Amino acid sequence: MIEKIHLSIMREINRQGSLTAAASSLNLTQSALSHSIKKLELQSGIALWLKDGRQIRLTEAGNYLLEQANRVLPQFERIDETLRQFAGNERGSLRVGMECHPCYQWLLKVVQPFLAQSPGVDIDVKQRFQFGGMAALFNYDIDLLITPDPILKEQIMFEPVFPYELVLVVGQSNKLSALTQLEPADLTDQTLLTYPVETARLDIFQQFLLPAQCMPRLHKTLEATDIILQMVAANRGVTAMPKWLALEYAQKLPVKALRLGNSGINKHIYVGYRKHEQHNTHLQTFIRLAKQQASLITAG
Amino acid sequence: MIEKIHLSIMREINRQGSLTAAASSLNLTQSALSHSIKKLELQSGIALWLKDGRQIRLTEAGNYLLEQANRVLPQFERIDETLRQFAGNERGSLRVGMECHPCYQWLLKVVQPFLAQSPGVDIDVKQRFQFGGMAALFNYDIDLLITPDPILKEQIMFEPVFPYELVLVVGQSNKLSALTQLEPADLTDQTLLTYPVETARLDIFQQFLLPAQCMPRLHKTLEATDIILQMVAANRGVTAMPKWLALEYAQKLPVKALRLGNSGINKHIYVGYRKHEQHNTHLQTFIRLAKQQASLITAG
DNA sequence: AAAATTCAATGAAATTTAGTCATAGGTAGC
DNA sequence: GCTACCTATGACTAAATTTCATTGAATTTT
Structure with a gap:
């Protein structure tokens, strides 16, 4: 079976032109190299070099193996390099x-x-x-x-990354937009738009509506934040989102952010x-x- | 430095799902494999597996190395196979x-x-x-x-491969076509067509014309056999070629093969x-x- | 043409490396 | 809690690689 060292030997002998030079370039003695190539040729059952006196010429098989060496060895070199990057946390x-x-x-x-x-x-x-x-x-x-x-x-x-206040976003034409602060009952005649996740994961339900045993008139789910906001702007419903995001949208759309309850719903985003x-x-x-x-x- | 054996280990552990199984599949003891991978991780300075109890999971670097193993090892397998073909004279x-x-x-x-x-x-x-x-x-x-x-x-x-007679090929409308056998002097008013090589390598000169101190009226050289024959057929010249080839052309073109001298010019093709x-x-x-x-x- | 130099091959010895054995510590499943 | 199975580890051993010392042959230098 061909090993990496055999490919290195093929390449180095070709590069250096003699066994002695190749050996020293591989940090080996000439003797070690001589033993190695003899064993390789014996094992593979085929001559890789024609040796006429001190001239060395590749056989066909040897030439083939040299080509493979020049193809495969660089792959090892890249693997080594990449692994070094992994080790150095550069990758x-x-x-x-x-x-x-x-x-x-x-x-x-x-x-x-x-x-x-x-x-x-x-x-x-x-x-x-x-x-x-x-x-x-x-x-x-x-x-x-x-x-x-x-x-x-x-x-x-888990680490908290940043605090945010959950606010309700309503269209400017919505009657609620006159208020600055909402109570759960204010939502009972509204359509609530949320992402399509379980209500157990929606704070507007868990921390605001359910404790007061209130429910919105209708609960619709939508995938895309942008679309939800478009709907809210058209007064087709209301939605809850972090205040910072609501304010961003308020610059572009006729919507308004309203505090939920007395002191607002204050949360943190965490990374775990x-x-x-x-x-x-x-x-x-x-x-x-x-x-x-x-x-x-x-x-x- | 990554060696082929390391790639084999990566692949086999991944295939078998456990060190013990991989070891036996590699014809090693579990201990040997354990030593090997420890050394590999130590040398490369990076963990390749996360070991939680008896569960083994690849790290990112390990996963990378596994991918490389699955890419590089088949190349070795192909090299081995090709070398076997060389050894068995199948290639x-x-x-x-x-x-x-x-x-x-x-x-x-x-x-x-x-x-x-x-x-x-x-x-x-x-x-x-x-x-x-x-x-x-x-x-x-x-x-x-x-x-x-x-x-x-x-x-x-050198070994003779087959004997052939060198004949002169003339167009059927050529005046020489009436003869069955030619003398050197017959060519002195003819145009001789040959391949573009030194006359020293043209037997029609060496063995026929020069000994008799005769020369053709004109000597033109052409690369392609087919074109030479077309020229001969159009009676624009004559040429010399092996009889067997002349006869092949005589079936398709209006040309005739004539013996050179009394007993013909007899030669052999050799392989050396x-x-x-x-x-x-x-x-x-x-x-x-x-x-x-x-x-x-x-x-x- | 002789001498000196360089190169490759070889056998024996030394060293390094890889592998085994025996054992211990864990984990998963019953 | 018992059993089966898996991995880790240290000491030992076997195998392989490498070196050393030497030889013979081919080149180059003198």
Whole structure:
């Protein structure tokens, strides 16, 4: 069986033109090389060199093997180089899971500087999970989970990244837009638009409507944030979203952000990761950039 | 540095799902494999597997290396297979040199059965030599030389392949076509068409005209046999070629073959090869087929 | 033409490397 | 909690690679 060293020998003898020179270039004695090639030819059952006196000429088979050496060896060299990059943390990938639909715009603002800073590191964003984000984190389907609802577990570390207030967004022609602050009962004759996830994961239900045993007149689900906002602007319904995002939309569309309850619904976005990976450089770089971006938003 | 064995280990652990199974599949003990991978991870300075209890999961770097293993190892397997073919004489190439222009048609009839019989062996035909066919043979530019003029040398073996008579081909409207046999003087008012080689290599000069101190009225050279024959048919000149080839053309064109001198010019085509390669299977196969084809022609 | 130099091959010895054995510590399943 | 199975580890061993010392042959130099 041909080994890598055999390919190296073929290439080096060809490059150097003599056994002695090839040997020293391979950090071997001439004797070792002589033994090696003899064994190789014996094992493969075929002459690779024609030796006339001290002249060395490749046989056909030898020439073939040389070609292969020049083809295969660079592949090993690239593997070595890439592995060195992995070891030096210059290469890798970060699989980010998102359980926070409206955070997508913000995530984009984190990904950009991250990619610029770590040229060898790829980012993959997943938004659909068969058994939820936590399971995906456990199963190594993702490395980082962005969620407003951390679940405390022994193995998983959660860090708050930025605080936000959940507000209700209504169209300017909606009668509610006259108010500055809402009570649960205000929604009973409204159409509520949300992402298509279980109500258990919608804070507008969990923290606002259900405690007061109120329900909206109608609950419709939509995939795309932009479309939801268009609907709200047309007064076809109302929706809940982080205040910072609502304010962004309010600049472009005739919508208004209203506080939910007396003191508002205040939450945090968290990032979670497997505890034993807390020293993963890429992970921490990402979190640092995420916090940085978050502070820009909350400040603005 | 990554070695082939490391790639094999990556692939086998992935295939088998456990160290123990991979070890036995590699004909190693579990211990040996454990030692190996530990050393590999230590040397490359990077974890390739995450081991949680008895579960094994690849790290990113490990996954990368696995991909490379699945890409590179098959290349080794192909090299091994090809080398085995070389060793079993099922593969190789034969570089044939030709110093006999009209033999080309005949060569094609030899090449065809050869390629069919030896699927792994390529044939390369060379017709132009910087320093002549013998030098090419010496320099390993060709393995076999087909020539009507063997030069006896210590290192080179020549074998006659088939006898032929050199005849003059004239157009049917040529006045010579009335004769059955020619004397040198008959050509003094003719245009002689030959291949563009030195007259020293043209038997019509060496063996017929020059001994009688005769010369044709005009000597024109042409590259292509077919064109020469067209010219002869149009009575624009005469040419010399082996009788068997002349007869083939006589069936398609209005030309006639005439004997040169009393008993004709009788020659042989020879094949020459380096003496120490007399046991080269492909060479001997080729020569056998060549003789076979020759006997078909001389019989017909 | 002789001498000196360079190169490759070889056998024996030495060294390094890889592999085995025996064993211990865990985890998963019953 | 028991059993079966898997991995890790240290000491030992076998095998392989490499070196050393030497020889013979081919080139080059003198």
